[in-house]
Amino acid sequence: MRPTREPRVTLDDLVEVLLNKGAVLHLDLIVAVADIPLIGVSVRAAIAGMETMLEYGMMRNWDEATRAWAERSAGRRALDLREGESIVRRMSGGHLLTEGVYHGWRPGTVHLTDQRLVVLREEPREVLWQTELDAVGSVRLKPERTVGGEERLRLEVSSADGRRDLLSAREPEALHDLLVRALAGRLAPALPAAAATEEEPPIAEGHLWYEEPRRAGPLWRGGRARLTAGRLTWKSPVDARPALALATTDLAGVERVPGYGPAGEGSVLVLCTTAGDEIRLAADDPERWLRWLTSASPVPATA
Numbered sequence: 001m002r003p004t005r006e007p008r009v010t011l012d013d014l015v016e017v018l019l020n021k022g023a024v025l026h027l028d029l030i031v032a033v034a035d036i037p038l039i040g041v042s043v044r045a046a047i048a049g050m051e052t053m054l055e056y057g058m059m060r061n062w063d064e065a066t067r068a069w070a071e072r073s074a075g076r077r078a079l080d081l082r083e084g085e086s087i088v089r090r091m092s093g094g095h096l097l098t099e100g101v102y103h104g105w106r107p108g109t110v111h112l113t114d115q116r117l118v119v120l121r122e123e124p125r126e127v128l129w130q131t132e133l134d135a136v137g138s139v140r141l142k143p144e145r146t147v148g149g150e151e152r153l154r155l156e157v158s159s160a161d162g163r164r165d166l167l168s169a170r171e172p173e174a175l176h177d178l179l180v181r182a183l184a185g186r187l188a189p190a191l192p193a194a195a196a197t198e199e200e201p202p203i204a205e206g207h208l209w210y211e212e213p214r215r216a217g218p219l220w221r222g223g224r225a226r227l228t229a230g231r232l233t234w235k236s237p238v239d240a241r242p243a244l245a246l247a248t249t250d251l252a253g254v255e256r257v258p259g260y261g262p263a264g265e266g267s268v269l270v271l272c273t274t275a276g277d278e279i280r281l282a283a284d285d286p287e288r289w290l291r292w293l294t295s296a297s298p299v300p301a302t303a
Helices: 011-020 050-055 060-078 172-190 193-197 286-296
Strands: 023-033 036-047 087-099 102-113 116-121 126-132 136-145 151-159 164-169 202-212 219-228 231-235 244-247 251-257 268-273 278-282
Touching (some): 011 050, 050 060, 087 116, 087 126, 087 172, 102 164, 102 172, 126 164, 136 172, 151 172, 202 286, 219 286, 268 286
Antiparallel strands (some): 023 036, 087 102, 087 164, 116 126, 151 164, 202 219, 202 278, 231 244, 251 268, 268 278
């Protein structure tokens, strides 16, 4: 690994690097008074997210013991686990129930296991909502404005049969990432051998800014976009996986909007999806990206 310099990187990006890739710290320090060495400090430390630590074989015994204790003390008492089922993550959250004229959130605890996703209410005990991971088609973060005007991130879970459910979670980004990884691991063996080796030729590739939904509000991030006949993906230099993956069949239209963006006046493009959502991108050359995206979208663009 070699150090790189990226002037557009933010503190969030630095934290993501530490969590996803990690860093090794070597420090030798001598504290002296009047040129007399008094204290010596020698530090050799590895700093990374637990997933990265485990990937490289570090802290494995501690992690296994801690997970086993947590599962015995909390998981099994809260959720009736099946034979061979284990809890991956649990956090406070809820499920949006929509039945007829009723529309409201039901609070509980979100449990992600290696087999299913469950929203459980403990008192009185009731499974408010659950789905098998095998039945999940896709997951995405969806910003929603509350009655009080605050914008919060929700997790939209789409089933293979077309049903969409909305969940709340204390850490929506973390839950989203865990679900994406679980689905990727489940779907990978089912891909044909040719699909794993062949890649669609790109219509366009280049630098774009993506307005990423965050808990504290949307944030513009710079990264690289790739547009093919089948989908549009966007990934920042510090991301381990694309933060945006949109099938071109879900692209309902493209519009260039007035105003300022990260690349200056008139640089913002708004992508409308068939689900009624909007995705905002910014480009140094918005006209070219407008033409490229228009060619991939079944609906004409608006200048």
